[in-house]
Amino acid sequence: MTAFVRNQWYVAAYAHEVGRELLGRTVLGEPILLYRTEDGRAVGLADRCVHRRFPLSEHPSRLEGDKVVCGYHGFTYGTDGVCVRVPGQTRVPRTARLATYPVVEQDSFVWVWIGDREPGDTLPPRAPWLDSPHYTTVCGMEPIEGDYGLLVDNLLDLSHETYLHGGYIGTPEVAETPITTEVDDKSAIVRVSRHMDDAECPPFYANSTGIQGRITRWQDIEYHAPALYLLHSRVAPVGTPAPRPDGSDPDAFHVEVVYGITPSTEKSTYDFWAVARDFALDDQEVTEYLRSSNHTVVMQDVVALNALQRALDTEKPGYQELSINIDTGGLAARRILARLAAENSPQAAAR
Numbered sequence: 001m002t003a004f005v006r007n008q009w010y011v012a013a014y015a016h017e018v019g020r021e022l023l024g025r026t027v028l029g030e031p032i033l034l035y036r037t038e039d040g041r042a043v044g045l046a047d048r049c050v051h052r053r054f055p056l057s058e059h060p061s062r063l064e065g066d067k068v069v070c071g072y073h074g075f076t077y078g079t080d081g082v083c084v085r086v087p088g089q090t091r092v093p094r095t096a097r098l099a100t101y102p103v104v105e106q107d108s109f110v111w112v113w114i115g116d117r118e119p120g121d122t123l124p125p126r127a128p129w130l131d132s133p134h135y136t137t138v139c140g141m142e143p144i145e146g147d148y149g150l151l152v153d154n155l156l157d158l159s160h161e162t163y164l165h166g167g168y169i170g171t172p173e174v175a176e177t178p179i180t181t182e183v184d185d186k187s188a189i190v191r192v193s194r195h196m197d198d199a200e201c202p203p204f205y206a207n208s209t210g211i212q213g214r215i216t217r218w219q220d221i222e223y224h225a226p227a228l229y230l231l232h233s234r235v236a237p238v239g240t241p242a243p244r245p246d247g248s249d250p251d252a253f254h255v256e257v258v259y260g261i262t263p264s265t266e267k268s269t270y271d272f273w274a275v276a277r278d279f280a281l282d283d284q285e286v287t288e289y290l291r292s293s294n295h296t297v298v299m300q301d302v303v304a305l306n307a308l309q310r311a312l313d314t315e316k317p318g319y320q321e322l323s324i325n326i327d328t329g330g331l332a333a334r335r336i337l338a339r340l341a342a343e344n345s346p347q348a349a350a351r
């Protein structure tokens with residue numbers, strides 16, 4: 001199992017999922033209740049009533065103004081987690097208090113901080129395209145019945161597109177083109193790039209951009225361990241000028257593929273996926289096409305990773321993996337995750 005990394009921000013939900021309904025999500029094994037106050041602020045509290053541990057996100061628990069009323073016997077809590085009312089007595093036990101979780105809304109995500117210390121000035125990594133007026137975004141979330149490390153491996157090695165996602169985003173060139181890998185240990189970022197100069201245009205891009213013929217296709221991955229994965233994808237007809245020195249690149253199509261990778265339990269993961277594009281911004285047909293194609297691609301990964309987890313569960317202890325060049329990025333990510341997990345373990349905090 002891939003160790004959890006504490007003292008980090010994780011995507012718990014999309015901003016649009018958090019409202020005046022009680023929402024329960026389990027992040028790094030911690031059950032969290034999310035809702036929005038009447039004035040629109042997102043709140044994160046422990047999702048277990050202190051009385052008999054009833055999940056506060058479960059029916060018939062409810063909001064009363066900004067307070068949460070437990071659906072079992074009526075313990076009532078404020079946004080600070082403090083219990084303000086218990087049934088049948090006026091005295092509220094002093095210890096009746098829910099843990100609170102720091103919450104930040106950024107780039108259309110609701111991030112929660114999981115850790116033993118406060119986040120201080122630390123903010124979640126950015127994915128500014130997701131709520132930028134210059135991009136149109138489709139997104140969703142799929143649960144995976146697997147260790148989050150399987151999703152990290154999967155996303156850092158895109159050569160699998162050729163095999164698992166043929167007919168959508170995979171073409172022969174993806175698996176055939178070598179990658180370059182760069183590791184920034186201090187910032188815990190792994191970068192993996194694959195630039196294809198002359199490649200087949202897969203249906204995902206042909207149908208959305210209208211390009212006919214061959215393309216230059218750049219995949220530049222930036223994995224901000226542990227929780228955020230960005231794939232900067234650049235697609236342009238062969239012969240299109242390269243990006244200008246100032247970074248502008250008016251003749252190419254850009255897609256920013258974003259994943260929030262959120263470990264839920266040891267063997268389950270929330271896969272928050274989003275695809276933001278800088279072309280055909282108002283074209284509803286392109287939007288629906290990218291939504292359904294990308295959902296299909298995500299489900300191909302989910303089905304494969306669920307099968308992989310089931311297979312690993314039946315392996316004898318000490319089984320051997322075999323790694324090759326395409327695994328360089330994934331192996332670098334595993335090393336960073338192991339280091340971050342050790343540095344932020346409860347044992348390290350106690351030292």
Ligand code: FES
Pocket residue numbers: 049050051052053054070071072073074075
């Ligand atoms: S379990 Fe919540 S009030 Fe009893």
Ligand SMILES: [Fe+2]
Pocket residue numbers: 154160161164165297301
């Ligand atoms: Fe995939």
